[in-house]
Structures are given as structure tokens and as C-alpha cells.
Amino acid sequence: MAFHFLTAGESHGEALTAVIDGVPAGLGLTEEHLNEDLARRQRGYGRGGRMKIEQDRAHISSGVRWGVTLGSPITLTIQNQDWENWKQTMAVGEPPAGAPAKAVTRPRPGHADLAGAMKYGHRDIRNVLERSSARETTARVAVAGVAKRLLGEFGITILSHVTEIGGVRIGPLEVPWDEVRSRAEASEVRCADTKAERAMIEAIDRAKEAGDTLGGVFEVVALGCPVGLGSYVQWDRKLDGRLARAFCSIHAIKGAEIGMGFEAARRPGSQVHDEILFDSASGFHRRSNSAGGLEGGVTNGQPVVVRAAMKPISTLRKPLRSVDMETKETVEAVVERSDVCAVPAAGVVGEAMMALALVEAFLEKFAGDSVDEIRRNYQGYLDYLKSW
């Protein structure tokens, strides 16, 4: 059964909800497994007031009994703590008596506000922004907590770190991935290079001072993937394409690179491709990983490496010009409570999308209704690979 899920919920509605189908039976799972990443998504230098209000916690209401998955659909709910203040504005029933919430009519450039209002026929942009908001990624991160748990059973782990904010880039990082992970986890901007970290924080401070916003780049790495996830036989089974889609589905992500990415376009082939080596101790292996763990849409046993580019946050405290949808007058775009820079948080969402794309490919290859069945399939495959 394929791992798939749906999310629902408005940014200031009562709660975010997700239903996941296709999780095998027999996986140890508690709410705490999901809450750690929810907390990591909320941190990061440059986040706005909203993140101080919300302390996201996932509640599991189906599909798990006594800490173990049943194989039935899992329902997750994350309450919006701010809901108390929005009960009237976001009421599901009749509009409240008295002064109804004023319609939002000044679309923000860089958001779904105007195109979304025109598409769905909404004269109040709140009907668009409540769902188009990146608050939705909270539900994805919770769902991915389940995916990470399952991948973790098979030794696959995922880390992320920020490589660029507002034009400030990290220097070369010649340290093991575990060190990159622990440095990033200890950093306010999730950056593994201390010198760049300081410059990034200063850049965020300057942008904040100026009422402006910043974007950047983060890198997500999956360790422990076996050879053979994804496929070259059909365009929509290629794992690189599926990862690009997964990453570009994150709010504000405008590009995804795999391995050496765009840099490979600038170099001759002799400086790009990873030569194949063999010895009896380690079998087939490579000295480099420019391919980012993917050749022909198939994992090759190397770490899977994806970088994503995030545009600057669209809501500016010093708003850009816009046009009021009702009066057609030139106005300043509406200002919702907003982040100055959310690249560190987006990296955690990137981990989630990596986990979701990988768990789908993993279950395609090693499908089973229970973790034990998957383990048998996986072990059989690893035993077979030893003959190579």
C-alpha cells in the first residue's frame, strides 16, 4: 500500500489535520516522535511573533494503539493556539452578529492573494491566505515524523543545514555529516559554519531594521539509503524528479538542485561524474558524490543531497505597492504578522519533504503490510546485493 496523505486546516482556524494512509502495522509511534520536529520548525533567528504564540503539538487520534501503528489510517491534529482570538473571524457557522471582520482587499505581491482570489471568486483575501499560508507545512512536518520513524527503522536518517541567507554563503565544510548536523542543530540559523552564521544573523538584523525580508538556500541530506530507490523506467518514477517536485511544493521554494546541481552545468564531465571503484571490503563505491546519490533517477547508495532556494518572505513590514481589489486605488499591501527570514525553518520542512518522497519510494520497493514483512523484504534484498 502506498504511503499517502492529505492535510487540511486554515492558518487561524481551529486546527491543522492530516490523514495518512499506507503506514504499515507494527511501527512504534508516539506523539513525541512528531513533536520534536514541530518544535524545530518553529525555531530560527528571524521568525515573527506568530511562532512565539504557537507551540505546536501533534495529537494522534487514530491508527495507533498502545504506541504501535495498526496499519489503519493515522489521523493527526495540531491545534492552533491562536484560535481563541480568531473564533469569530474564522467561524465555521453563520458570520458572528455585531461587527463582522473587515474583508482583506489589499493583495500582497509574492503571495497567492490576488491570483487565488480571482481563481476562486473570493472578494475577501482572508479566504485565500488562510490556506495558502506556510502554516500548512506544520501538518507536513508532523506527517513526515511518521515517515522518518519508519525510515529510521531501516537506518535512513535525514539532516539539513542552511548554506546561504541574504547572499551570505557558508565556506567549504570538510567535516562528516554528523558534525554538520550537530553544528546546525546548535545554531540559531541552523548553519554549520560559525563565521557565516554571525554574518547571516547580522544580515537578518539589517533587513529587520529596514522593514525588509531575506531568503536563502538550505541543504537536505539523506544518509543510509540503499541502492535502488526510484526508477529510470518511467518519467514519473524517477526519484530526482519526485524530489524536485517535493521540494518545490514548499512555500517560497523557487528552485531545487541535486548534488552538484547548477554548478555541474559549468564544468566539464571529467570534473563532475563520480568514478566507480571496487574492492572486496567495501564492494562498489565512489570517492566523490557530485551526483547527490542519484543516477538515472535511482539511488546509488551514496547520501542523497538536495539544496533548495527560498525567495525572501513576501510580507514586508514596509509594504510594497499593490491595488485595492474593491476601490482599484494604489495602496500599500496588507501586513499580516510575519517572519523576516524563515530559511532555517524551511530547512526542517525540506527534511520533511525528503522523508515523504523517500518513504514513498522505499515502500514501493520493499512493500509490506507490517514492519516485520518490510524488514524481511529489505533483508532479502541486502543479502542479494552481497552477491555483487
Ligand SMILES: Cc1cc2nc3c(=O)[nH]c(=O)nc-3n(C[C@H](O)[C@H](O)[C@H](O)COP(=O)(O)O)c2cc1C
Ligand atoms: C517555514 C516557512 C515560513 C514562512 N513564513 C512566512 C511569513 O511569515 N510571511 C510570509 O509572507 N511568507 C512566509 N512564507 C512564504 C510564503 O508562504 C510563500 O511565499 C507564499 O505562500 C507564496 O507561495 P510561493 O512563494 O511558493 O509562490 C513562509 C514559508 C515557509 C516555508
